[in-house]
Amino acid sequence: MKLSFLDPLTKEPGPWASVYLDTSRDVDDPDKAIELRWRHQRDALRARGADPATVSALESVIGADRDLPGRHGQALFATDGHVVLVGELPEPPVRDAAWFGRLPNALPLAVQHAPDIPYVAIALTRDGGFLDTGRPDTGQSDTGELTAEEEREQGPADDVLIAYEAGRWPTSTVTPGRPARLRVPAEEWQHAARNLAHEIADLADRHHAERIVLRRDTGEAWLSGVLVNRLPRHLQDCTSVVEEEPDAALDGDTGAALVGEQVAAVLDGGLSMADRRHVDAFYAQRARHRARSEGIRAVVTALQRGQAQAVLLAPPVRLPENLFTATDPDQIALSAPELKAFGASGVREEPAEAVLLHAALRTGAELIVLPPDETPLTDGVGVLLRYRDVADVTVL
Missing domain, CATH: 3.30.420 (Nucleotidyltransferase; domain 5)
Incomplete structure (x- = not known):
């Protein structure tokens, strides 16, 4: 699945407020329920340092999907006092959540877009x-x-x-x-x-x-x-x-x-034709180079090198709580010393899912969410590599 629908999140430097909220209309007095949910997340954003203008901008669009019937949710992203992206969630989030940090946390939204x-x-x-x-x-x-x-x-x-x-x-x-x-x-x-x-x-x-x-x-x-x-x-x-x-x-x-x-x-439970081709290529690659194909270290390494054609998720995904990132989209690592060894500056610790999705988006990688009956992956993640020349193949 291509991630181009998230391109607006690459146009501004942040910091970003990211909110996931259950805005279902299948309960008594849904407006009151949504207001209470938002109040908790608004307080969480303020506690994490979100500026009042950004919080106010989000408040103006919370629950604006009231014309949608039944169960659903909203994913909202704002920075510098204005809302940049509002995404509708086919299923409400498992739990309401809010983040404020250097990167937008768009992975839960991307997962709900799959298989597209x-x-x-x-x-x-x-x-x-x-x-x-x-x-x-x-x-x-x-x-x-x-x-x-x-x-x-x-x-x-x-x-x-x-x-x-x-x-x-x-x-x-x-x-x-x-x-x-x-x-x-x-x-x-x-x-x-x-x-x-x-x-x-x-x-x-x-x-x-x-x-x-x-x-x-x-x-x-x-x-x-x-x-x-x-x-x-x-x-x-x-x-x-x-x-x-x-x-x-x-x-x-x-x-x-x-x-x-x-x-x-x-x-439900299927893949798009492009994703299926990528998955078939991934299995062939994994048969030859398993250590370079699955697990969080393999994914991070491929994103560091700009060699990720597609990042694969096989729920349940088991990511570390945080990863480390710097200025450039390919400057991600499992530890701060690893990034500093590459000469990166401004190293910061961010939620792992935010870092992975942002690096995939900025380096042109696609995202594939595997159906439940597919082969499990180490850490629940894998990567289909993009080879730029014959030398890349030989080093694997």
């Missing part, structure tokens, strides 16, 4: 019901594809309601798009589906979608089959069809992502 899979969601339903032909289920629930004869036999009735949007899993659960919506007379569905397939293919191409998640009413193989049959073959191959009981009030009408639960069921 681009997708297109489609919802199909009837306004008026399904015309029962008396035919049994054809077993097409996996892909929804039907033959031309089956398309003709499944008779149309009433209108077809369609909604579709692009998103990125899992952040779309808290930053939903605005779905396009169509109503088509069912007798025109076969013709309309051809044009719709072109629009969906264009949307998928523009957003580099890797998966299509299509929700249809139970028993409506005809509806989904007509559309899936008209998609380009590469999109048919990455389409998952999910059946549910008819529901005309499609997701997306209440501020939620379109067919969000179905998207979660399909994509």
Whole structure:
């Protein structure tokens, strides 16, 4: 996963206030609950030396995500009296937290962005019901594809309601798009589906979608089959069809992502295609050079040398409480003497997760959060190396 969404955190020198707060709306009097949570973190920031202007700037945006339903959280970063970045968390933090220091602590936010899979969601339903032909289920629930004869036999009735949007899993659960919506007379569905397939293919191409998640009413193989049959073959191959009981009030009408639960069921625990390629390359690298591939020392060494293509996390991650950093992004180490031996000045001790994420961001490394079923790593961390010349390979 690329970390470019955190670029604003590299533009200013700090010091930084970083706050993670549960701003869920699924409790009684959520505004009061959020105010109490923020009060504790505000006091913590003041105790750590945060200036009043920065604290006040944060207070102005705490809980500003009140339009989001259900459970979620906020990650907020401010410096020098102004808020630089507000990130929405698909899940509330395990515990509210606040830091004030030289670096922003953005790792918990980055982890909640992973695996960052681009997708297109489609919802199909009837306004008026399904015309029962008396035919049994054809077993097409996996892909929804039907033959031309089956398309003709499944008779149309009433209108077809369609909604579709692009998103990125899992952040779309808290930053939903605005779905396009169509109503088509069912007798025109076969013709309309051809044009719709072109629009969906264009949307998928523009957003580099890797998966299509299509929700249809139970028993409506005809509806989904007509559309899936008209998609380009590469999109048919990455389409998952999910059946549910008819529901005309499609997701997306209440501020939620379109067919969000179905998207979660399909994509949760997966990796983006780019991340999977990196992980496969990492396993090949680790088979040859295990000591240079996993563990906190291996990761720190690669970041020191600017050789980290991607940092891998395999929860539970076991980092030291602090790491040491200096002026330049690659000046990080496990101890202060190690940095001073490199001639670094202004050495400071900072939270380890803040140092690692900042060094990865500033040196162009990516971040990969491994699914639970992947191979465990020493300290819960690993690094895919970036080789700049043949000599780099030979020293490993």
